[in-house]
Each structure stands twice: as structure tokens, then as C-alpha cells.
Amino acid sequence: MTPGATTGGSPLEQYVRSAVAAHRADRGALLPILHDIQATFGYVDPAVVPILADELNLSRADVHGVISFYHDFRKSPAAGTHVRVCRAEACQAAGAEQLVAHVKDRLHTDIGGTSPDRGTTLDQVFCFGNCALGPTVEINGRISGRVTPQRFDALLDKA
Ligand code: FES
Missing domain, CATH: 3.40.30.10 (Glutaredoxin)
Known part of the structure; x- marks a missing residue:
């Protein structure tokens, strides 16, 4: 699927695809995209893994590995x-x-x-x-x- 394509999808999916479009030309685009996602939603929902893998032509294991390696990324929403x-x-x-x-x-x-x-x-x-x-x-x-x-x-x- 091309970035920016209007395919519907959840607000999360739409956000992720637009974040990818914004960073696609960057070297090492995955990290800034993950930071954007966390800044917007407060955590990195596991549902973004297949979307990012698809958009960035990476394996799901690669994306998951980066999210797990950096302790800054939350995998669930923080409490109050x-x-x-x-x-x-x-x-x-x-x-x-x-x-x-x-x-x-x-x-x-x-x-x-x-x-x-x-x-x-x-x-x-x-x-x-x-x-x-x-x-x-x-x-x-x-x-x-x-x-x-x-x-x-x-x-x-x-x-
Ligand atoms: S703020 Fe830099 S080491 Fe703690």
C-alpha cells in the first residue's frame, strides 16, 4: 500500500502511515517514526508492528526487535x-x-x-x-x- 493512500483503516493505522510518509526519506526512519507514535499516543501499540514492517519493507521481527531494544518505548498506555x-x-x-x-x-x-x-x-x-x-x-x-x-x-x- 502506498503512503497517503486513502484506504480508511483505524486512526492508529492512518497515523502510522502518515508518519512513515513524513520520515520515509530519513536514514534510519524507523526510530523517528516510533518516537512520533509514542509522542502522539503515549505508547507504541503492538498493532503498529505489521503496518511498519509493510511500509518499511522490514520483517515484523526487525520492527519488534527495535521496539523491545529501546526501553523508552512503552507497549501499553501509562497509568494516570x-x-x-x-x-x-x-x-x-x-x-x-x-x-x-x-x-x-x-x-x-x-x-x-x-x-x-x-x-x-x-x-x-x-x-x-x-x-x-x-x-x-x-x-x-x-x-x-x-x-x-x-x-x-x-x-x-x-x-
Ligand atoms: S539525566 Fe543524563 S544521566 Fe540522568
Whole structure:
């Protein structure tokens, strides 16, 4: 199927095909397309895999492999509150691992999971570009630096 063709399809499919059309000339088009999908829908629905494979002439395994390799891509919608903790080097040196342990305890879930009350999803990120102010946490899109366990609790209560 050619990009931009008006074949109907779900809004997701239409979006994916238009994102492909916008990035088709880019080298390594798959990653920017996946970022666009996640920015628009909040996650990368597994239903996009066959569409992208078809559009980009890749195998479904190739597309799935890229989505799985990059931890930034969610495979399901986040809960009402979305917490992302940086685990890259600079934040680790500033205490990110202790913070991650605290956050897991506080939310009663692991990285990639959702709290038992279904209210908060926890994900990890490898650098927000806020390295000088680690440990860095993002709650519902808002980045905070120098986050201690106590500060995390306060930020979460406010969210
Ligand atoms: S290393 Fe955490 S923001 Fe860059």
C-alpha cells in the first residue's frame, strides 16, 4: 500500500502511515517514526508492528526487535501518573539506584510496571539531558533534578 493512500483503516493505522510518509526519506526512519507514535499516543501499540514492517519493507521481527531494544518505548498506555527515573551514568553516580529502589518500594511495582492501585506507572530512561542535576526524575512530563527519596515522595504526592 502506498503512503497517503486513502484506504480508511483505524486512526492508529492512518497515523502510522502518515508518519512513515513524513520520515520515509530519513536514514534510519524507523526510530523517528516510533518516537512520533509514542509522542502522539503515549505508547507504541503492538498493532503498529505489521503496518511498519509493510511500509518499511522490514520483517515484523526487525520492527519488534527495535521496539523491545529501546526501553523508552512503552507497549501499553501509562497509568494516570507516569514516573520515569533516569538510570544513566551521571544519575547513577549521584544516587539513582538508591532512588530507584525507593521508588519501587513506594509504588509497589518494578520498572515497566504499574502500582497495584493502577494509579502510577514506573519506567526508566537513560538520560534526560539533565545530567548535572541528577538523580533526575520525570513525573507526568515534568522533570526534576537532585531528587532524593524524600523529595520524590513530595513530588509524587503533588502529582
Ligand atoms: S544521566 Fe540522568 S539525566 Fe543524563
